[in-house]
Amino acid sequence: EQMATNVDPEKLRPRPPIVTIMGHVDHGKTTLLDRIRQSNVAAGEVGGITQVIRAWSVMHKVKDPETGEKVIESPITFLDTPGHEAFTKMRARGANVTDIAVIVVAATDGVMPQTEEAVAHARAADVRIVVAINKVDAPNANVDRTRRQLYNLSLLPDNMGGDVQFVETSALTGQGIDDLLDAIVIESEINLAGELLADPARPAFGTCLEGYMTADEGVMATVLVQQGTLKKGDILLCGANYGRVRSMQNDQGVNIEEAGPSTPVLVTGLGGVPNADDPFYVVEELTTAAKIAEARETKDREKTLNRFAP
């Protein structure tokens, strides 16, 4: 089945990079994400952040190399999803939600099995890698050993003939967080130059990040807009579910009317709960959406039945 996902090159505009944080368990992924989110919130507001969706954007201020002043504002979207799973599923359908994978390695432990796995997944998905050597504040941190282990995975900095950026961080103290965000912006502007583009004018399509049901609002779905602009009232087809977008909330829990490329939004209005990684499209007619959704439903049901067939 073909959905119109063709984009007109003339209409492409820059869009924020989409970043996933991956690495071995306990190496600091969650703490790092919390830090990054806090770094973007005005002082005094920090305690009051309510995380509504598992994806959010920060506006990072990059230093002007001439004056040293932070003037250039650059948005970055972070996905707060379990990295590995997302990558394998996405790869199965040949789509990538992520542009940059931050591989977190604790300098205390060094490279561990899940670090290697994360690198393999990022490479297979053909996304850019930025390395964060974390926990550099810890007394037993061994940054040199960790670096050597990473070089052995062929992750090489430019002074060794590679092009991978290494940043030393402490998610605990906040050290290096700004440098990590700088590295992500550099990665976007240099190594992904000309690739982070989207047409904001076309009907939206993208990927569902999660779906669930609440007693008050019914079906809720966090979707990531990848192309086009999603608007309230649009007819959304998401996997085998469809409906008119009744409301949209941004990552701050604020109601919004429309969402452009690289924006994660929480939508209501779907008739059923979609799966994480379901692609979504905006379609013209409710009847078209119903027909495709029904065909998919039937196909899913047959697949399930076949699984139990003798």
Ligand code: GDP
């Ligand atoms: P995750 O499993 O990768 O998400 O790891 P967490 O973010 O949950 O961190 C695991 C543990 O390491 C927690 O106890 C954190 O407080 C601690 N931790 C995370 N980052 C740092 C760091 O930079 N320095 C130190 N010393 N501890 C850290």
